[in-house]
Amino acid sequence: MALFWLSDEAWAAIEPHLPKNQPGARRVDDRRVISGILHVLKVGCRWCDCPPDYGPSTTIYNRFNRWSHRGFWLKLLDALVDTGAVTKSTSIDSTYVKAQRAAFGAKGGARRRRSAARAVAGPPRSTRSPTLSGAPMR
Numbered sequence: 341m342a343l344f345w346l347s348d349e350a351w352a353a354i355e356p357h358l359p360k361n362q363p364g365a366r367r368v369d370d371r372r373v374i375s376g377i378l379h380v381l382k383v384g385c386r387w388c389d390c391p392p393d394y395g396p397s398t399t400i401y402n403r404f405n406r407w408s409h410r411g412f413w414l415k416l417l418d419a420l421v422d423t424g425a426v427t428k429s430t431s432i433d434s435t436y437v438k439a440q441r442a443a444f445g446a447k448g449g450a451r452r453r454r455s456a457a458r459a460v461a462g463p464p465r466s467t468r469s470p471t472l473s474g475a476p477m478r
Contacts, residue, residue, distance in 0.1 A: 343393055344379040346371055357419045359412070368395050376400040 346354070351371050358370055376394025380387060387401040394400055407413060 343375075343391060344382055345375050346378070353420060353423060354416065357416050359407075359410075368399055373400055373403050377404045380404075 354374065355370075372393075372395055376390050376397075377400055379394060380390050380400065387404075388397050390397045390400055
């Protein structure tokens with residue numbers, strides 16, 4: 341599998357906007373961690389399946405999660421738009437995100453649901469009671 345690494349140009353645009361002087365343990369290399377975050381988002385794999393070349397998967401996930409809660413990614417996008425590195429309409433399309441095999445639902449299983457179009461076009465699944473339909477009883 342090919343690994344994704346930030347180019348020097350991309351890193352130069354991102355680095356000034358990273359949080360500095362954060363309390364806690366010594367920080368892992370930010371460039372490596374951000375490359376890992378982008379790899380997971382690009383490939384669509386689980387956080388725990390991130391290649392070890394990017395560092396511990398828990399570090400990569402925790403950094404992404406913590407920065408998401410703080411609004412870091414939105415601020416970074418705004419800053420990159422201001423510098424002209426990207427456009428504001430930059431987005432991720434669902435065609436690039438891989439769904440897990442079980443995301444749609446398992447085969448068979450309990451009761452299978454009919455689509456809304458089939459439910460409207462097809463015959464009713466049960467017959468109505470004459471008392472509820474307003475028809476006279478015999």
